[in-house]
Amino acid sequence: MQKTQTSTPSNRTTIIERLREAGILAILLLGAVVFSFAVPSFFSVDNAINGIGLSAAINTIVAIGLTYVIITGGIDLSVGSTAALSAVIGADLMQRGLPALLAVVVALAVGAVAGLINGLLVTRVQLAPFIVTLGTMTFYRGLALSYTNGQPILSLPDGYKHALGGSVLGLPIPLIAALLLVAAFTLILRYTKTGQYILAIGGNAEAVRLSGINTSRYITLTYVISGMLAAFAALVLIAQLGAAEPILGSGWELSAIAASVVGGTSLAGGKGNVVGALLGALLLSMLQNVLTLLGVQAFYQLLATGLIIIGAMVIDRYTRGN
Amino acid sequence: MQKTQTSTPSNRTTIIERLREAGILAILLLGAVVFSFAVPSFFSVDNAINGIGLSAAINTIVAIGLTYVIITGGIDLSVGSTAALSAVIGADLMQRGLPALLAVVVALAVGAVAGLINGLLVTRVQLAPFIVTLGTMTFYRGLALSYTNGQPILSLPDGYKHALGGSVLGLPIPLIAALLLVAAFTLILRYTKTGQYILAIGGNAEAVRLSGINTSRYITLTYVISGMLAAFAALVLIAQLGAAEPILGSGWELSAIAASVVGGTSLAGGKGNVVGALLGALLLSMLQNVLTLLGVQAFYQLLATGLIIIGAMVIDRYTRGN
Amino acid sequence: MTVLPVTELLSAQHINKSFSGVHVLKDVQFLLRAGEVHALLGENGAGKSTLLKTLFGIYIPDSGILAVGGQPVTMHSPKDAQTHGIAMIHQELALIPELSVAQNVLLGNEGREVLNYAQMEARVRPFLAQVGLNIAPNTPVKRLTIAQQQMVEIARAVARQARIIIMDEPTSSLTTHEIEQLYVVVRELTASGVGIIYVSHHFDEIEALADRVTVLRDGNYIGTVDQKDVTQDQLVTMMVGRELAAQGTFVERTPGAVRLDVRGLNRNGVFEDISLQVHAGEVVTLAGLIGAGRTEVLRAIYGADPITSGQIELDGQPVPRPSPAVMMLRGVGFIAEDRRQQGIVPDAKVSVNMMLTSWAKGLVSVREADMRRSVEPQMQALGIRPANPNQTIRRLSGGNQQKVILGRWLAAGCGVLLIDEPTRGIDVASKADIYTLVDELARQGVAVLMVSSELPEVLRLSDRILVMREGRLAGELSRAQASEERILALATGAQTHAKDSNVHAV
Amino acid sequence: QPFSPDTEKSRIESSQLSAKFGPVPKAAAGVQMGGVMKALSNEYWQLLRTGYLKGAEKYGAKVDAQAPSNESDQIGQLSMMNTMIGKGYKALLVSPQSDVNLLPGIERAGKTSLVINVNDAVAPTAQHFVGNSQYDNGVSVANYLLKTFPKGGQFAVIEGQAGVYAAKQRTLGFKTTLAKNSAMKIVASVPADWDRQKAFSTARDLLRRYPDLTAFYCNNDTMALGVVEAVKSANRLGKTLVFGTDGINAAYDSIKKGELTGTVDSFPILTGEVAVEVAVRLLGGQALPRVVATPQALVMKSNMTQYEQFRK
Numbered sequence A, B: 001m002q003k004t005q006t007s008t009p010s011n012r013t014t015i016i017e018r019l020r021e022a023g024i025l026a027i028l029l030l031g032a033v034v035f036s037f038a039v040p041s042f043f044s045v046d047n048a049i050n051g052i053g054l055s056a057a058i059n060t061i062v063a064i065g066l067t068y069v070i071i072t073g074g075i076d077l078s079v080g081s082t083a084a085l086s087a088v089i090g091a092d093l094m095q096r097g098l099p100a101l102l103a104v105v106v107a108l109a110v111g112a113v114a115g116l117i118n119g120l121l122v123t124r125v126q127l128a129p130f131i132v133t134l135g136t137m138t139f140y141r142g143l144a145l146s147y148t149n150g151q152p153i154l155s156l157p158d159g160y161k162h163a164l165g166g167s168v169l170g171l172p173i174p175l176i177a178a179l180l181l182v183a184a185f186t187l188i189l190r191y192t193k194t195g196q197y198i199l200a201i202g203g204n205a206e207a208v209r210l211s212g213i214n215t216s217r218y219i220t221l222t223y224v225i226s227g228m229l230a231a232f233a234a235l236v237l238i239a240q241l242g243a244a245e246p247i248l249g250s251g252w253e254l255s256a257i258a259a260s261v262v263g264g265t266s267l268a269g270g271k272g273n274v275v276g277a278l279l280g281a282l283l284l285s286m287l288q289n290v291l292t293l294l295g296v297q298a299f300y301q302l303l304a305t306g307l308i309i310i311g312a313m314v315i316d317r318y319t320r321g322n
Numbered sequence C: 001m002t003v004l005p006v007t008e009l010l011s012a013q014h015i016n017k018s019f020s021g022v023h024v025l026k027d028v029q030f031l032l033r034a035g036e037v038h039a040l041l042g043e044n045g046a047g048k049s050t051l052l053k054t055l056f057g058i059y060i061p062d063s064g065i066l067a068v069g070g071q072p073v074t075m076h077s078p079k080d081a082q083t084h085g086i087a088m089i090h091q092e093l094a095l096i097p098e099l100s101v102a103q104n105v106l107l108g109n110e111g112r113e114v115l116n117y118a119q120m121e122a123r124v125r126p127f128l129a130q131v132g133l134n135i136a137p138n139t140p141v142k143r144l145t146i147a148q149q150q151m152v153e154i155a156r157a158v159a160r161q162a163r164i165i166i167m168d169e170p171t172s173s174l175t176t177h178e179i180e181q182l183y184v185v186v187r188e189l190t191a192s193g194v195g196i197i198y199v200s201h202h203f204d205e206i207e208a209l210a211d212r213v214t215v216l217r218d219g220n221y222i223g224t225v226d227q228k229d230v231t232q233d234q235l236v237t238m239m240v241g242r243e244l245a246a247q248g249t250f251v252e253r254t255p256g257a258v259r260l261d262v263r264g265l266n267r268n269g270v271f272e273d274i275s276l277q278v279h280a281g282e283v284v285t286l287a288g289l290i291g292a293g294r295t296e297v298l299r300a301i302y303g304a305d306p307i308t309s310g311q312i313e314l315d316g317q318p319v320p321r322p323s324p325a326v327m328m329l330r331g332v333g334f335i336a337e338d339r340r341q342q343g344i345v346p347d348a349k350v351s352v353n354m355m356l357t358s359w360a361k362g363l364v365s366v367r368e369a370d371m372r373r374s375v376e377p378q379m380q381a382l383g384i385r386p387a388n389p390n391q392t393i394r395r396l397s398g399g400n401q402q403k404v405i406l407g408r409w410l411a412a413g414c415g416v417l418l419i420d421e422p423t424r425g426i427d428v429a430s431k432a433d434i435y436t437l438v439d440e441l442a443r444q445g446v447a448v449l450m451v452s453s454e455l456p457e458v459l460r461l462s463d464r465i466l467v468m469r470e471g472r473l474a475g476e477l478s479r480a481q482a483s484e485e486r487i488l489a490l491a492t493g494a495q496t497h498a499k500d501s502n503v504h505a506v
Numbered sequence D: 001q002p003f004s005p006d007t008e009k010s011r012i013e014s015s016q017l018s019a020k021f022g023p024v025p026k027a028a029a030g031v032q033m034g035g036v037m038k039a040l041s042n043e044y045w046q047l048l049r050t051g052y053l054k055g056a057e058k059y060g061a062k063v064d065a066q067a068p069s070n071e072s073d074q075i076g077q078l079s080m081m082n083t084m085i086g087k088g089y090k091a092l093l094v095s096p097q098s099d100v101n102l103l104p105g106i107e108r109a110g111k112t113s114l115v116i117n118v119n120d121a122v123a124p125t126a127q128h129f130v131g132n133s134q135y136d137n138g139v140s141v142a143n144y145l146l147k148t149f150p151k152g153g154q155f156a157v158i159e160g161q162a163g164v165y166a167a168k169q170r171t172l173g174f175k176t177t178l179a180k181n182s183a184m185k186i187v188a189s190v191p192a193d194w195d196r197q198k199a200f201s202t203a204r205d206l207l208r209r210y211p212d213l214t215a216f217y218c219n220n221d222t223m224a225l226g227v228v229e230a231v232k233s234a235n236r237l238g239k240t241l242v243f244g245t246d247g248i249n250a251a252y253d254s255i256k257k258g259e260l261t262g263t264v265d266s267f268p269i270l271t272g273e274v275a276v277e278v279a280v281r282l283l284g285g286q287a288l289p290r291v292v293a294t295p296q297a298l299v300m301k302s303n304m305t306q307y308e309q310f311r312k
């Protein structure tokens, strides 16, 4: 979060940004090549899609929302709890016989409202995003647990499970959804006023306000997006797991922030991209996948995970910085 | 982390700071009074010391270090793992017969080195503090687990246990240690060059660097302090517990960050105070204590905790506002 | 001038504004007419920016009446001001570094939700051309020099197509060349009926542009006069409340030994082959146009940016790995051109901001009493107001902030002083003080290397002038040779082939 | 020599209590007990709590059972215990989050209230322990597999949180027992932190690498249910067996549906009841052995009905 003065000369941010993404992409590919030789059964379309891709999908969806929030200079710790709350409400409604589509809409609305509350506390009451979402992280979790009395909801309609948990043309639907969302939110960030304002707010909120723009509205919007995407990720996850439990999603905030930051989003705000979040999520999933395939012992998994995260960032830093 | 333009007029920062602290202090006292009437057995020396004091003490010690790191605009997620690593190494050395004092020194040195690694990765390699300490959080935990092979270390020398775990004049030593550290680090922040530079770096690192200050050194120092204090907190804790285990300290980062931020430290850097961290830790411990005394069930505890954290910050916000 | 019907665009009456009991605007009035340039004059801290901010809805006045086009209005936010046709160029730059020039110019004004970059860039191009900015509209603003950023701000105000444009020190980081360009823009705007409120500490600008002048002193309204009816001295008297001694002239100095010796400094793509020497007791200036690379050279000498090759010697001793910390300890001081990003620690006190370097040198402790002994004389010498070392620096006026940064190095003391735009945003009265200060430093044997875009200032202070063009040294002018025309000629390259025999080309 | 209930000599099966020590004495009127739970986010702990309340009703005591808000709030749990000691509860039924985090509480309580360590993590200074043998959890699954696949096979363990007593013991029991037949290969033993989602994706990765996997042994039921979904999506249902641990309701439902193969049920409700019974007996002055072992059994579709009685 230290603001470092870069005085590298260049004309177009986009080129740098692309190189930046290319940096992680390079690490991803490098990793893939190395692992293909080192790890049996790593190198296969199936493992790439169903092993790494699918497990990265959930994290990616959450990380998109977090990237938006972080770009404005905020943070959302409540994503996991929001996910759980939306999931149990959605699942409960399905169990009670509401059509799946309607239940999905309600679950997304729950996510949106959870995000809205975060956003309003940040913009209207002007509390620090960290504290607000730390508070709601606890609160929403409590709601999810009280709602189900701590029990998981087990019987989801098969139609629903197939719709969101299935696959199309060999690609799992969660992965397709994640990719579509990445594309959509990349376009929004780059090619709409809203996206531009979100970036601008992170760069210099005061200047944006002086331009006559209602910054509160856009900041709030990012929390709503984050809440809805967390809800959507939860819906995708429960379709796969076949059960919704109120403790779902714990630790999501950390993985999603990690994916975002590994992907080049700055926690200081003003800078970030959604494709990076996807690449970050893929990198983290690949790591997990390899460690599992290698059957690395629990303690050494921790050692390896830590080393590789930092190692990847160091490589990224030096390829980027010249 | 949004930089909000406060046009609150005032002449002396110190007055504002004091009011700021007073805000939480007021909330603390208000809470204490209300609870004394509402909650049987809340108001007792024993409860204050054993129910609230100990957990607040550990959290305070960790939060002091985090406050320093956060003031520079950084973050340290690795405190819990650093604590575990130092604790198991220190305990192991004692078990092997090293004099307790020497083992303590080694444990503190382990904490310092762990912090130094964080600091160097942040300043020399210029990685984002979040990612660095996310990586080392995992890595140090892996080290602690491998070191003990996952086993707790049970037999600590009695002398050690009494020295750090006992009490003086009815006050438990951990509490005394926490208070002394709060005093010391408050003084350092206010009345030393180092403290002033740490604050200034959080305000505008580039300006400080261009003033001819080696900002990297001071930033690194904050991570070393954070690591050492985490190690010290762990030493205090294991003296209390009479045993050290490698899974100790998980979740410490979140409680400590929460204590810091509730106490008025800004995650954007440049602003913060150690007394606030103490008050924040006390507030959080008191909350937990009261909910237990009231026999509130876990789910509702979550609801209440979330509500009260946000409520306290809202009250704080509005009392501070004019 | 032909007689036009006088239309009132914007008026303010009986404006009062206090910050925590400090009365900053006291019953101030102001009236802007269509098609006029109305200059607002006053010393640093007189309340100019505060008045302008109330006219733009950033501050809400404690009392008073605002009217636009004769209709009373209340403005609660910049948005309100914009709906009343007001645009503002802020004293402190308000651009978004990560966004492109086009995006910044059109911010809040983009039109449809889906952005069409090609169209946005096309829309912006004429405005960039109008302000004489020859850069691609898709360049990110963070890649621009401060001066270029300033021109982007001006383009932005023009692009708003407002009826009223407020300019708070728009020229403080511009060189003569761009200032001329700004004149053209301003004249075009006023010709079409736009009213402009103009704040500057440069009287030549006031003379060239202003129709009327309003003067503030200590938050009081002093008066409004027709510019052509008054002399500069009269204006200064209105501002300062007393007659002011002249700014002084260049005093001959006898430079001593070489203190700073720079040889073959290179930084790929930014500057090339810079060699220069500064002697003890000498003031050397780097002159040039925007983007000539002066700032970059100064920063590189101070070790703030990396270099690709070259060598720096101080008092005959090489500096193997220059960095700000190393240079500071070896007696080099540096004042950056971008006060907000690189100068002040905004939320810290004035005393802290001033003492940063002195602490590192071990000259003062952080004890308040000790600091006060060091800070107060500087505050007095520099005329910093309010004279309260415990004030948060963010709440000081721009000029006063600049003085605090100067004070930082004066308090710490140094053998070599590198200053980028020493009097940015500083009022006439204080400017004279600062010139005297630089003279005094030189007399004490300090080697001063400065970057300045104000030619009169360059001529007032320099023993020698090095002119840069496109990252290279284009020539050197001695005191005797120097004139504004020659500096400009070298800076623009207009006479490179004419081989003026008086000019020693490098 | 740390206390290990799994190997402790001074022990008795809970079913033998009445035979050995006679009927449960009457609890003093209004006697208050405190339950310091590990967390309430897992059904297992909720069931244990249900058992406490049932036991309390049965034996005429009052139980105030609480849990910290998450499974890794070790100091919070200690404060909670301290708070309860301060309230003057006569007996504390504690399930520590780690082996050591409640030690000071146990020491402090020693003078005023009775402490009974109920399940999972083991406080080495605990004078009374009620619970099942974690080690045997793994043993019973391994024994079943040894019997069912005498020709050998490939097995994977999904472990709980690294470094936690229950996870260590269950895994150890499983591995040690399975090693009796060298044809039984443990191809992977990886942690999934008690988390359904992690277990799911870990299992999917493992199934891709070892498509012919014979069985998964999971350290708890939540993870086992995640693994079941992975097995289903790999079309291995019925071919790759999945075993869990704990015996939560959801596991029973899954077994009934023919998805989960089996779970080592340690009968949390019964355990809770026994814990209260032990407390009442101890308060009534009976000198029970240090460890009161509660029953556990590998429950599968075939033998399910015979355990229903312990589940109410």
Ligand SMILES: Nc1ncnc2c1ncn2[C@@H]1O[C@H](COP(=O)(O)OP(=O)(O)OP(=O)(O)O)[C@@H](O)[C@H]1O
Binding pocket: A006, A007, A008, A009, A010, C142, C143, C144, C145, C146, C147, C148, C173, C175, C270, C288, C289, C290, C291, C292, C293, C294, C295, C296, C297, C337, C451, C453
């Ligand atoms: N961060 C940067 N990235 C890319 N190019 C830069 C950067 N900073 C400056 N430049 C370029 O380097 C050249 C020199 O800029 P510099 O700021 O040194 O000019 P200057 O002579 O000091 O002008 P000014 O009057 O604006 O201070 C310019 O062409 C500018 O566009």
Ligand SMILES: Nc1ncnc2c1ncn2[C@@H]1O[C@H](COP(=O)(O)OP(=O)(O)OP(=O)(O)O)[C@@H](O)[C@H]1O
Binding pocket: B007, B009, B010, C019, C022, C024, C042, C043, C044, C045, C046, C047, C048, C049, C050, C051, C091, C385, C386, C395, C396, C397, C398, C399, C400, C425, C427
């Ligand atoms: N937010 C604030 N809080 C407290 N005092 C303030 C604030 N803003 C301005 N002031 C004070 O009001 C006075 C007028 O400041 P202002 O910025 O209007 O001066 P100015 O005339 O624009 O000076 P300059 O020429 O240096 O830009 C100064 O004394 C300043 O310290």
Ligand SMILES: [Mg+2]
Binding pocket: C048, C049, C050, C091, C168, C397, C398, C399
């Ligand atoms: Mg001003």
Ligand SMILES: [Mg+2]
Binding pocket: C145, C294, C295, C296, C337, C420, C451
């Ligand atoms: Mg410059």
